Amino acid sequence: VAGAVSEFDLIARHFTRATPSALLGPGDDCALVAPSPGMELAITTDMLVEGTHFLPDTDPGQLGWKTLAVNLSDLAAMGATPKWVLLAGSLPDGDEAWIGAFADGFFKCAKRYGADVIGGDTTRGPRNLCVTAIGELPAGQALRRDGAKADDDIWVSGQPGLAALGLAHLQGRTALPEALAKRCITALQRPLPRIELGLKLRGLATASIDVSDGLLADLGHILERSGLAATLNEGQFPLIPPGSEPKLAREAQLGGGDDYELCFTTPIAARQQVVMLAAELDLPLWRIGYTVAASAERPAGDILLTDADGKPLPLPKKGFDHFG
Amino acid sequence: VAGAVSEFDLIARHFTRATPSALLGPGDDCALVAPSPGMELAITTDMLVEGTHFLPDTDPGQLGWKTLAVNLSDLAAMGATPKWVLLAGSLPDGDEAWIGAFADGFFKCAKRYGADVIGGDTTRGPRNLCVTAIGELPAGQALRRDGAKADDDIWVSGQPGLAALGLAHLQGRTALPEALAKRCITALQRPLPRIELGLKLRGLATASIDVSDGLLADLGHILERSGLAATLNEGQFPLIPPGSEPKLAREAQLGGGDDYELCFTTPIAARQQVVMLAAELDLPLWRIGYTVAASAERPAGDILLTDADGKPLPLPKKGFDHFG
Numbered sequence A, B: 001v002a003g004a005v006s007e008f009d010l011i012a013r014h015f016t017r018a019t020p021s022a023l024l025g026p027g028d029d030c031a032l033v034a035p036s037p038g039m040e041l042a043i044t045t046d047m048l049v050e051g052t053h054f055l056p057d058t059d060p061g062q063l064g065w066k067t068l069a070v071n072l073s074d075l076a077a078m079g080a081t082p083k084w085v086l087l088a089g090s091l092p093d094g095d096e097a098w099i100g101a102f103a104d105g106f107f108k109c110a111k112r113y114g115a116d117v118i119g120g121d122t123t124r125g126p127r128n129l130c131v132t133a134i135g136e137l138p139a140g141q142a143l144r145r146d147g148a149k150a151d152d153d154i155w156v157s158g159q160p161g162l163a164a165l166g167l168a169h170l171q172g173r174t175a176l177p178e179a180l181a182k183r184c185i186t187a188l189q190r191p192l193p194r195i196e197l198g199l200k201l202r203g204l205a206t207a208s209i210d211v212s213d214g215l216l217a218d219l220g221h222i223l224e225r226s227g228l229a230a231t232l233n234e235g236q237f238p239l240i241p242p243g244s245e246p247k248l249a250r251e252a253q254l255g256g257g258d259d260y261e262l263c264f265t266t267p268i269a270a271r272q273q274v275v276m277l278a279a280e281l282d283l284p285l286w287r288i289g290y291t292v293a294a295s296a297e298r299p300a301g302d303i304l305l306t307d308a309d310g311k312p313l314p315l316p317k318k319g320f321d322h323f324g
Helices: A007-015 A060-078 A096-113 A162-170 A178-189 A195-201 A215-226 A246-255 A268-281 B007-015 B060-078 B096-113 B162-170 B178-189 B195-201 B215-226 B246-255 B268-281
Strands: A031-033 A039-049 A081-091 A116-124 A128-138 A153-157 A207-210 A228-233 A262-266 A285-293 A303-306 B031-033 B039-049 B081-091 B116-124 B128-138 B153-157 B207-210 B228-233 B262-266 B285-293 B303-306
Touching: A007 A096, A007 A116, A031 A081, A031 A116, A039 A060, A039 B081, A039 B116, A039 B128, A060 A081, A060 A096, A060 A128, A060 A178, A060 A195, A060 A207, A081 A096, A081 A195, A081 B039, A081 B128, A096 A116, A116 B039, A128 B039, A128 B081, A128 B128, A153 A268, A162 A178, A162 A246, A195 A262, A195 A268, A207 A215, A215 A228, A215 A246, A215 A262, A215 A303, A262 A268, A268 A285, B007 B096, B031 B081, B031 B116, B039 B060, B060 B081, B060 B096, B060 B128, B060 B178, B060 B195, B060 B207, B081 B096, B081 B195, B096 B116, B153 B268, B162 B178, B162 B246, B195 B262, B195 B268, B207 B215, B215 B228, B215 B246, B215 B262, B215 B303, B262 B268, B268 B285
Parallel strands: A081 A116, A228 A303, B081 B116, B228 B303
Antiparallel strands: A031 B039, A039 A128, A039 B031, A081 A128, A153 A262, A153 A285, A207 A262, A228 A285, B039 B128, B081 B128, B153 B262, B153 B285, B207 B262, B228 B285
């Protein structure tokens, strides 16, 4: 009907942009791509639900960025180069201002990391956004969770815990100084997937994961899949941000999700290379501990947290589980 | 926590099965696959929302089948061989009986059509299921919507309209005889993606689409993308099922979605091959009309429906639009 904004119009207007890396972009039954010869594909899908992952009044532009960023973070964790993205969305209405702002944020993130949005689906229903992201990497070079070896160094990038502090601030559970609040809310709403770090870790890291559920929980996944335990030294952790409540900030660092930093393991022999990589990327990389062969006393997945003097510390609760 | 059914347990228990076609299946940040040399990939995503695409009391096993089938139908329309599937789901609770039955239906469909379920995501929220399906096809052989030529034959497979009749019956808008009701409800709840047909149409069809929004609406997409009009002859359509209300059945045939038959175009010279293909596949293929070069009187997308004598007939309303 002339004048009506139909589903197809909405999609075409806001989500159809040039897709130079694809043979065929949005508008057909499928998108078509030609994978590069000799490359493997890393593929991931993530669903973000209003009320579970974001609040109804979340800024749509920031939500657009984050919706894609959390998927690209999974590609970063594998060491893959982002290539193609599909977006399916359920929306309660055809609110074009919201859709336009969301699309802007989504495409800003796609452009920043070099991904083409090649297809999607739009339907009516409770707000829900589902992205599938596809990246390429040279055969055999993927950074899997199951490759860590005993006595590897354990590293984490950036400043994990800021996003959880930002959420606590927004929810009134803590009061951060203004500059720190701004930094933490940016970490929460506009996470930066560590794509460049992931690419540089190919051939260097033995295992890698992105910190989406919390550092201890996600490190636990590496340990379980690799059949190892770990000892962490709190004295080697990133410093707690000045102005935050120390206990809350430490819990956020160990258990807070949503930062999308990378946690990875490397052989001791690679330690100097990782230090140089941090300088090259201008990104802090913290050597927070080491892996330990599993044993009867310390089964696979076990994490021992110690203070700077090696004295055991209690573990805070683990990451967020939607059905826990 | 021991004894608790966590998100990760639920996924692992029901959605992790062998993935022989992948290098790495569920359980890491990404799945890993190695595309076959020289093949292109066809990629599609579809979201099914409770209340919009299915009712809350829908049988979970049938819903599992259909959730995958509607995605594989998009691969069929491109002429692609199903390879890899990802499933993201938002669920209101951790109801294991529901999840188990859904997984059974989903994997039955995956097995029937040779696809491996290589990854996914599970979260809490209003029930919503999002599938991404990836298929392979030889370079340059995809059946796109934009390839139809003037004076091509227009075909549709099977018996479009049964699913819409089944829905009308379930909603009490019509009363079908028992055997027909059963057939129509099966068409609605357990659609068969026309994968084998799509593969055989490679090199034969000039354009193809799956009928998800309704025959006229979906044919319209081919016509718009190919810059053509079309003339359809009701006398060449599939017969209305005996026992149905003729007017409703005809509307269902022209405008009802959810059958997932294929509508495709072929050069006149290929007519005999298509007839032989119908026999080979034991699947009716109906030559319902022909394409016409667009003109001032008949712009691209225009569809003229005539009776068997060539007399124009009014068009019923077009397909379903979630934001119309």
